[in-house]
Amino acid sequence: xxxxxxxxxxxxxxxxxxxxxxxxxxxxxxxxxxxxxxxxxxxxxxxxxxxxxxxxxxxxxxxxxxxxxxxxxxxxxxxxxxxxxxxxxxxxxxxxxxxxxxxxxxxxxxxxxxxxxxxxxxxxxxxxxxxxxxxxxxxxxxxxxxxxxxxxxxxxxxxxxxxxxxxxxxxxxxxxxxxxxxxxxxxxxxxxxxxxxxxxxxxxxxxxxxxxxxxxxxxxxxxxxxxxxxxxxxxxxxxxxxxxxxxxxxxxxxxxxxxxxxxxxxxxxxxxxxxxxxxxxxxxxxxxxxxxxxxxxxxxxxxxxxxxxxxxxxxxxxxxxxxxxxxxxxxxxxxxxxxxxxxxxxxxxxxxxxxxxxxxxxxxxxxxxxxxxxxxxxxxxxxxxxxx
Amino acid sequence: xxxxxxxxxxxxxxxxxxxxxxxxxxxxxxxxxxxxxxxxxxxxxxxxxxxxxxxxxxxxxxxxxxxxxxxxxxxxxxxxxxxxxxxxxxxxxxxxxxxxxxxxxxxxxxxxxxxxxxxxxxxxxxxxxxxxxxxxxxxxxxxxxxxxxxxxxxxxxxxxxxxxxxxxxxxxxxxxxxxxxxxxxxxxxxxxxxxxxxxxxxxxxxxxxxxxxxxxxxxxxxxxxxxxxxxxxxxxxxxxxxxxxxxxxxxxxxxxxxxxxxxxxxxxxxxxxxxxxxxxxxxxxxxxxxxxxxxxxxxxxxxxxxxxxxxxxxxxxxxxxxxxxxxxxxxxxxxxxxxxxxxxxxxxxxxxxxxxxxxxxxxxxxxxxxxxxxxxxxxxxxxxxxxx
Numbered sequence: 001x002x003x004x005x006x007x008x009x010x011x012x013x014x015x016x017x018x019x020x021x022x023x024x025x026x027x028x029x030x031x032x033x034x035x036x037x038x039x040x041x042x043x044x045x046x047x048x049x050x051x052x053x054x055x056x057x058x059x060x061x062x063x064x065x066x067x068x069x070x071x072x073x074x075x076x077x078x079x080x081x082x083x084x085x086x087x088x089x090x091x092x093x094x095x096x097x098x099x100x101x102x103x104x105x106x107x108x109x110x111x112x113x114x115x116x117x118x119x120x121x122x123x124x125x126x127x128x129x130x131x132x133x134x135x136x137x138x139x140x141x142x143x144x145x146x147x148x149x150x151x152x153x154x155x156x157x158x159x160x161x162x163x164x165x166x167x168x169x170x171x172x173x174x175x176x177x178x179x180x181x182x183x184x185x186x187x188x189x190x191x192x193x194x195x196x197x198x199x200x201x202x203x204x205x206x207x208x209x210x211x212x213x214x215x216x217x218x219x220x221x222x223x224x225x226x227x228x229x230x231x232x233x234x235x236x237x238x239x240x241x242x243x244x245x246x247x248x249x250x251x252x253x254x255x256x257x258x259x260x261x262x263x264x265x266x267x268x269x270x271x272x273x274x275x276x277x278x279x280x281x282x283x284x285x286x287x288x289x290x291x292x293x294x295x296x297x298x299x300x301x302x303x304x305x306x307x308x309x310x311x312x313x314x315x316x317x318x319x320x321x322x323x324x325x326x327x328x329x330x331x332x333x334x335x336x337x338x339x340x341x342x343x344x345x346x347x348x349x350x351x352x353x354x355x356x357x358x359x360x361x362x363x364x365x366x367x368x369x370x371x372x373x374x375x376x377x378x379x380x381x382x383x384x385x386x387x388x
Numbered sequence: 389x390x391x392x393x394x395x396x397x398x399x400x401x402x403x404x405x406x407x408x409x410x411x412x413x414x415x416x417x418x419x420x421x422x423x424x425x426x427x428x429x430x431x432x433x434x435x436x437x438x439x440x441x442x443x444x445x446x447x448x449x450x451x452x453x454x455x456x457x458x459x460x461x462x463x464x465x466x467x468x469x470x471x472x473x474x475x476x477x478x479x480x481x482x483x484x485x486x487x488x489x490x491x492x493x494x495x496x497x498x499x500x501x502x503x504x505x506x507x508x509x510x511x512x513x514x515x516x517x518x519x520x521x522x523x524x525x526x527x528x529x530x531x532x533x534x535x536x537x538x539x540x541x542x543x544x545x546x547x548x549x550x551x552x553x554x555x556x557x558x559x560x561x562x563x564x565x566x567x568x569x570x571x572x573x574x575x576x577x578x579x580x581x582x583x584x585x586x587x588x589x590x591x592x593x594x595x596x597x598x599x600x601x602x603x604x605x606x607x608x609x610x611x612x613x614x615x616x617x618x619x620x621x622x623x624x625x626x627x628x629x630x631x632x633x634x635x636x637x638x639x640x641x642x643x644x645x646x647x648x649x650x651x652x653x654x655x656x657x658x659x660x661x662x663x664x665x666x667x668x669x670x671x672x673x674x675x676x677x678x679x680x681x682x683x684x685x686x687x688x689x690x691x692x693x694x695x696x697x698x699x700x701x702x703x704x705x706x707x708x709x710x711x712x713x714x715x716x717x718x719x720x721x722x723x724x725x726x727x728x729x730x731x732x733x734x735x736x737x738x739x740x741x742x743x744x745x746x747x748x749x750x751x752x753x754x755x756x757x758x759x760x761x762x763x764x765x766x767x768x769x770x771x772x773x774x775x776x
Binding site for chain 2: 003
């Protein structure tokens with residue numbers, strides 16, 4: 001096990017109707033002038049925004065608002081939000097939505113406390129401070145409600161890049177599974193795949209003797225495999241939504257990732273896909289992850305066999321462990337398909353002829369990426385080709 | 389799943405030699421006048437205390453010290469510590485030791501910010517504030533390094549009572565598995581049993597549809613079952629110690645307990661045992677837990693069958709699930725015995741004739757305790773008798 005620091009100070013407020021406590025918690029965490037940040041009109045139509053505003057008003061909290069966040073959130077709205085915060089002396093940002101809204105809020109929080117261009121932090125500049133961000137989650141997927149990360153797409157070149165720091169962990173997050181009951185099947189499935197990917201990026205590691213995080217990771221995956229089909233078959237099943245919602249948080253606040261190297265190659269390759277085609281992140285991951293797994297499997301057959309046996313319930317083939325390893329990957333693909341997810345380029349609308357462009361914008365050059373297997377540009381090209 | 393709040397803001401600093409960073413983190417968390425609290429001379433003999441003091445000195449931090457905490461920590465030293473804190477204007481407490489030292493430190497932290505008797509908080513008085521506590525853990529067991537709890541034995545009547553509040557979560561905890569490599573086998577085994585008990589008190593619940601926390605709980609148990617025998621066979625095996633150390637934290641910071649009712653009857657019954665005979669908490673739990681399980685098993689055979697199959701790898705007996713359930717309990721007993729733990733009164737030095745006294749001091753009267761099955765005084769008596 002590697003040395004590590006783990007810090008997950010977010011106060012989680014989980015359950016039915018908890019969004020009505022938003023004002024109380026903003027007060028507790030010293031917010032006085034709040035920017036409410038959200039996406040499309042769905043939070044207006046559902047009445048959620050109204051309930052949240054009521055809670056803030058009842059607690060005497062000043063607020064202004066900024067909607068319009070799109071999936072794969074863009075830099076343009078972030079710049080607007082930063083300006084708004086500076087002009088209106090905002091000291092607290094409340095994100096009401098899914099991962100895109102939260103990521104956009106985190107970007108605004110960074111920029112509001114910085115004189116330069118917020119994009120600097122997505123290009124490697126060291127993060128030091130940000131406005132406090134809280135969330136009311138409406139979509140189980142990104143894990144941004146508990147994570148230290150944010151991913152933004154810059155409109156200049158459609159570059160999708162991440163920034164990470166402890167100050168980006170939300171001060172509180174309200175998770176009401178009821179709010180996810182109205183999600184369309186496609187978004188529910190994308191969310192499940194995204195959550196699984198967060199676990200799997202950590203699961204495939206070269207760090208030895210990490211039984212505790214292996215077991216926690218497997219537990220999260222087993223939960224998603226059980227609960228996602230229930231939520232698809234019966235969208236208003238509260239219990240399935242609740243299990244998925246908490247699984248999505250622990251999948252990405254690093255509970256199952258501490259003390260071990262993690263990979264993130266599949267995520268990086270997916271970012272090029274969703275940056276170029278504007279497809280859902282989860283759908284892109286359902287395509288990229290099996291391709292990556294097939295390509296790197298031989299690097300550690302027994303880890304893939306463990307994945308197959310413990311997560312997918314495959315019988316261990318003691319004579320030919322590689323058969324078991326491959327079976328695990330196939331089970332993953334079958335599961336993704338059963339959720340209605342694409343698993344190949346064509347189903348996603350991606351084109352083989354764009355592979356050289358994606359390899360280029362990924363920008364590896366002479367460097368490598370990933371940790372489980374260090375991938376060169378040539379490797380990346382072959383993995384994209386496996387996904388065709 | 390129940391509504392819940394989850395707040396685990398402790399900054400965890402995990403790995404080899406991390407205790408040398410104690411001063412840095414105390415500074416980060418605004419400590420200026422520190423009470424170093426510890427137990428017997430082992431932290432002196434090992435040189436740990438010296439290294440910690442060096443780190444504080446290098447960071448210009450004032451400190452004073454108070455040793456002498458005993459297992460099942462007593463009120464007497466807590467009163468001494470509180471007086472010391474008030475006299476010396478202490479603003480930060482650093483516990484160097486295991487659960488007993490940390491629990492004693494938390495009690496001092498409560499009393500130092502209170503004009504009355506600290507014991508009030510162990511008799512149900514509402515907690516509002518406490519001095520910040522940090523820990524350097526030397527014994528994997530109690531989970532107090534990440535938990536909101538503290539257990540103290542009052543010398544007036546040897547009453548063992550708990551207090552719980554979010555302000556009692558350590559601000560940071562340094563977990564260096566190397567520090568546990570010198571632990572005697574008996575303490576290592578007691579720690580493993582204690583950690584398992586923290587998970588099992590949460591696992592046996594009437595709350596339905598809690599797959600995510602079920603799976604996380606099972607993952608922690610599977611880890612302990614694998615790693616504890618390795619640590620016993622080879623005490624200096626760093627990797628086993630590391631897995632156990634992190635398992636002990638997640639076992640009790642409520643990662644696997646949120647959203648579900650938990651029980652704690654076995655803990656309460658054990659407190660009477662260790663209060664009366666001054667036996668190790670883990671040893672007492674190894675005796676009380678199987679007795680409790682046998683007594684309540686019929687309340688939910690399928691939950692015990694799940695425990696047997698998923699945690700102990702038993703084959704499910706689909707015709708007679710109660711056989712599987714019973715097998716799980718037997719496996720637990722065999723495992724405890726294999727670690728050198730007692731599983732009956734006699735091995736512990738406890739006496740059947742003291743049962744009426746323990747039932748009485750437990751003080752249920754006409755009330756019940758527990759959640760999975762609500763136990764009356766008569767039930768408690770029968771469970772103690774099953775443990776004879």
